Amino acid sequence: xxxxxRRSSLWACNTVTTERVKGEHPRLNRDLxxxxxxxxxxxxxxxALTMRKLAAELGTAVTSIYxxxxxxxxxxxxxxxxxxxxxxxIRPRGRTPRDRIVSLARTLRRELRAHPHLVALVHERxxxxxxxxxxxxxxxxxxHAAGLRGARAAQAVRAVQFQVVGFVVLERYRERAPxxxxxxxxxxxxxxxxxxxxxxxxxxxxxDVDRLFAASARALVDGLLGPA
Amino acid sequence: xxxxxRRSSLWACNTVTTERVKGEHPRLNRDLxxxxxxxxxxxxxxxALTMRKLAAELGTAVTSIYxxxxxxxxxxxxxxxxxxxxxxxIRPRGRTPRDRIVSLARTLRRELRAHPHLVALVHERxxxxxxxxxxxxxxxxxxHAAGLRGARAAQAVRAVQFQVVGFVVLERYRERAPxxxxxxxxxxxxxxxxxxxxxxxxxxxxxDVDRLFAASARALVDGLLGPA
DNA sequence: ACCTGAACACCGTTCAAGT
DNA sequence: ACCTGAACACCGTTCAAGT
Numbered sequence: 001x002x003x004x005x006r007r008s009s010l011w012a013c014n015t016v017t018t019e020r021v022k023g024e025h026p027r028l029n030r031d032l033x034x035x036x037x038x039x040x041x042x043x044x045x046x047x048a049l050t051m052r053k054l055a056a057e058l059g060t061a062v063t064s065i066y067x068x069x070x071x072x073x074x075x076x077x078x079x080x081x082x083x084x085x086x087x088x089x090i091r092p093r094g095r096t097p098r099d100r101i102v103s104l105a106r107t108l109r110r111e112l113r114a115h116p117h118l119v120a121l122v123h124e125r126x127x128x129x130x131x132x133x134x135x136x137x138x139x140x141x142x143x144h145a146a147g148l149r150g151a152r153a154a155q156a157v158r159a160v161q162f163q164v165v166g167f168v169v170l171e172r173y174r175e176r177a178p179x180x181x182x183x184x185x186x187x188x189x190x191x192x193x194x195x196x197x198x199x200x201x202x203x204x205x206x207x208d209v210d211r212l213f214a215a216s217a218r219a220l221v222d223g224l225l226g227p228a
Numbered sequence: 229x230x231x232x233x234r235r236s237s238l239w240a241c242n243t244v245t246t247e248r249v250k251g252e253h254p255r256l257n258r259d260l261x262x263x264x265x266x267x268x269x270x271x272x273x274x275x276a277l278t279m280r281k282l283a284a285e286l287g288t289a290v291t292s293i294y295x296x297x298x299x300x301x302x303x304x305x306x307x308x309x310x311x312x313x314x315x316x317x318i319r320p321r322g323r324t325p326r327d328r329i330v331s332l333a334r335t336l337r338r339e340l341r342a343h344p345h346l347v348a349l350v351h352e353r354x355x356x357x358x359x360x361x362x363x364x365x366x367x368x369x370x371x372h373a374a375g376l377r378g379a380r381a382a383q384a385v386r387a388v389q390f391q392v393v394g395f396v397v398l399e400r401y402r403e404r405a406p407x408x409x410x411x412x413x414x415x416x417x418x419x420x421x422x423x424x425x426x427x428x429x430x431x432x433x434x435x436d437v438d439r440l441f442a443a444s445a446r447a448l449v450d451g452l453l454g455p456a
Numbered sequence: 457a458c459c460t461g462a463a464c465a466c467c468g469t470t471c472a473a474g475t
Numbered sequence: 476a477c478c479t480g481a482a483c484a485c486c487g488t489t490c491a492a493g494t
Contacts, residue, residue: 199382
């Protein structure tokens with residue numbers, strides 16, 4: 001049997017928030033709803049963010065939430081915007097523009113991976129664009145410093161953004177799905193790999209995503225800027 | 229009021245399949261379930277693939293489906309596998325290995341974009357790995373021909389796969405989400421872009437994904453193989 | 457071996473009614 | 476202005492019962 005938690009029974013349940021458990025219930029407002037929703041997502045993932053669970057967490061009726069945030073869609077949108085704003089500022093490191101661009105890529109990836117709930121949120125809402133934002137300014141600056149101009153510079157900025165975000169999204173997928181890739185082996189043994197056992201071995205092994213990313217980012221930037 | 233369609237009332241409804249509408253109902257089997265599910269996804273998207281809609285489409289009870297395919301999860305898994313198998317074989321074009329790798333990347337992207345329901349499916353199920361498969365063999369061959377060996381060759385193969393699939397996934401996101409990027413402008417006007425009006429203009433404009441992909445793929449491959 | 461309806465435990469959202 | 480319960484239209488899945 002399903003029932004919504006009443007405010008008065010909040011103490012009895014496995015609540016997510018810690019600060020609010022023992023005190024009085026403050027008046028419900030938009031910020032409180034959003035904070036609680038964010039906490040829920042952070043601790044139990046986006047799929048746990050249902051209007052009913054959120055209401056239980058807040059100790060209110062489900063319908064009260066609607067008065068403050070409209071509906072689930074706009075709640076998620078607001079949550080994404082907030083989390084993006086919370087991302088640390090991304091500052092480049094390294095001597096050459098080339099190094100600094102690679103460092104920006106690496107830092108953006110680290111930052112996004114440190115907020116997996118954000119990626120999941122964006123995932124769910126289809127607003128990947130927002131994940132591009134944090135490095136935008138810095139990338140423009142560095143690409144310009146590297147000597148690229150006009151449309152070509154813009155394209156380089158976008159290429160790096162797409163690579164990083166695409167990579168992070170793919171990584172998240174891989175983490176969700178269990179390993180199971182049956183029959184992949186046979187693809188490699190046939191032709192070329194037979195002559196190159198080290199290649200065959202490398203392809204059979206688990207992907208080292210950190211190294212793969214580092215190599216990809218470096219290669220892309222090298223390709224974009226031309227030989228040093 | 230919700231009710232499931234009975235076999236006898238199939239003719240009366242807006243069914244998705246065309247071939248089966250007027251005929252007798254063949255005996256329900258696994259393949260029929262999968263075919264109908266695939267058709268549903270192709271025409272109305274993954275989100276339309278509910279067990280109940282599928283049952284209505286088949287003219288059976290919802291529960292009958294479970295006997296043949298287990299549950300929704302395994303139904304989707306099987307659907308993904310099938311669609312991957314249906315993808316056309318991807319053959320490289322061009323004179324140099326470098327050109328052929330770029331061509332493989334481009335063709336994989338085109339192939340995946342031609343099956344948007346596949347991407348959506350994989351999306352939903354978190355099995356991105358499978359989208360890598362179609363080009364695997366060919367990529368290994370070309371990377372080897374380009375002179376890369378061992379772990380380095382393997383990494384190049386993966387880098388290209390990740391780039392293409394990541395790009396396609398991102399593209400799909402962007403298509404789902406309406407344009408709306410408020411306040412992006414101000415990021416560019418400030419610093420560097422002020423000195424480079426062409427850059428500012430390019431950044432303000434919509435992204436030309438085809439050109440961006442072409443440039444990215446070329447840059448990545450150049451970076452991976454080193455200067456020609 | 458295959459198909460059924462009923463039931464269970466969930467969803468998001470609307471709405472009239474309360475204070 | 477804010478909060479409520481009841482209700483609606485959906486979900487996926489299980490299960491005992493039929494043929």
